[in-house]
Amino acid sequence: MHSGNLYGGVESFLRTLAREQRGAAGPVHAFALCFEGRLSRELREEGASVTLLGGARVSRPWTVWRARSALAERLGRERYVAGVCHSPWSQALFGPVVRASGLPLVFFQHDALAGKHWVERWARVTPPDLSISNSRFTAGTLRNLYPDRPWKVRYLPVAPPAPGSGEERAKARAELGAGEHETVIIQASRMEAWKGHRLLLEALGRLRHVPGWVLWVAGGAQRPYEARYLAELEAQATELGIRGRVRFLGQRSDVPRLLRAADIHCQPNLGPEPFGIAFIEALQARLPVVTTAMGGPLEIIDGSCGVLVAPRPEPLAEALRRLIEAPEERRRLGAAGPARARELCEPSVFFRGLAEDLRTFSSRGLS
Structure with missing residues (x-):
């Protein structure tokens, strides 16, 4: 269960679930969304079952009642192993429906939790039978919502992309105006201030006299405040x-292609990233990763595949300068990326682990 009106890391993960579950261990995943959009279309393209519950908005209580009724009808019509909520919002709205159906309730934790926001306080009312956290960092904040609930850490599955070619790389660079010998730095993320776009621009401003680099910023505004933020970045x-x-x-829907055409991945977060699928995708593309030393990336990036810096423009600019001027170092760090990505996020490992997690319900007498 998920809202489905935006697109970011959680939505990318859900699409991976739909695509990679074929032939994988464990139960088949079906999806219940409130909003039609990019996520629902992509899930259907992967052959997944998608139920639209209707656009639920807390400010309009009747829409919440309608969505809950649609979910209750669905749960009563089909047989499921468990109900999984992918945010405090969906846990608050739909956790009670899953509980009333008699199914085990799973909370999949994608973000750090403070326990203070009204949605989190509402979600606390219906504790899950199991929480699954996407990193050790996020798991460390779970106590703020569910201090006495069992939990597991499962790094998100990220399937490796199809191999690219030198011709494809050259074509992508030409389309975006990058010269053959220019160093392309890429940031691919939601248009959110805490993702560090301002810090990256400030660091690159200090390198404006260093020749041979360009920056690609992939990610568009999905809400009004993001559009204002984008205008501020351009200014x-x-x-x-x-x-x-x-x-x-x-x-963009071709981020893996853009990553294969770039030379350095940089997302210098100002706040802790819960996990960071974008970092895994960059490692798969053999890009050295430069990011700030906080949150989930501390569990992903080490000296073999990237550079961790303090969230300030000076050390970030220095790290980028070194990699811009040292193609051998970029290749050395990039070469270690695919193995590191497989170690953390191999889909078959995730699905086996998730199947084990769901089997715990039967051993505890839940059904």
Whole structure:
């Protein structure tokens, strides 16, 4: 169960569930969403069962009642192993419905939890039978919501992309105006301030006299405040004198292709990333990763495949300068990426672990 009106890391994970579950261990995943959009379309393209519950908005209580009724009808019509909520919002709205159906309730934790937001307080009312956290970092905050509930850590599955070619790389770079010998730095993320776009621009402003680099920013505004943020970033790039070297690419569905065409991945978060599928995808593309030393990336990036820095422009600029000027170092770090990604996020390992987690219900007498 999920809202489905936005698209980011959680939605990418759900699509991976739909795609990789064929032939994998454990139960088949069906999806219940409130909103039609990119996620629902992609899930259907993968052959998954998608039920639309109706656009539920807490400010309109009748829409919540309608969505809950639709879910109750669905749960009563089909046989399921468990109900899984993928955010405090969906836990608050739909956890009681799952509980009333007699199914085990699972909370899949994708973000750090403070336990103070009204949605989190509402979600606390219906504790799950099991919580699954996407990193040790996020699991450390679970006590703020469910201090006495059993939990597991499962790194998210990220399937490796199809191999690219030198011709494909050259074509993508040409489409976006990157020269053959330019160093392409890429950030692919939601258009959220805590993802560190401002910090990256400030660091690159200090490198405006260093030749041979360009920046691609993949990710578009999905809400009004994100559109305002994007306009601020464009203005910042102009003020720093680097606007001609920065390409804002908007929302993209070909991020793996862009990663294979780039040379450095940089997402210098100002707040802790819960996990970071984007970092895994960059490792799979053989890119050295530069990010700030906090949150989930501390469990992903080490000296074999990337560089961790303090969230300040000076150390970030210095790390980027070193990699811009040292192609051998970029290749060395990038070469270790695919093995590191497989170690953490091999889909078959995730599905086996999830199957084990769900089997705990029968051993505890839940059905």
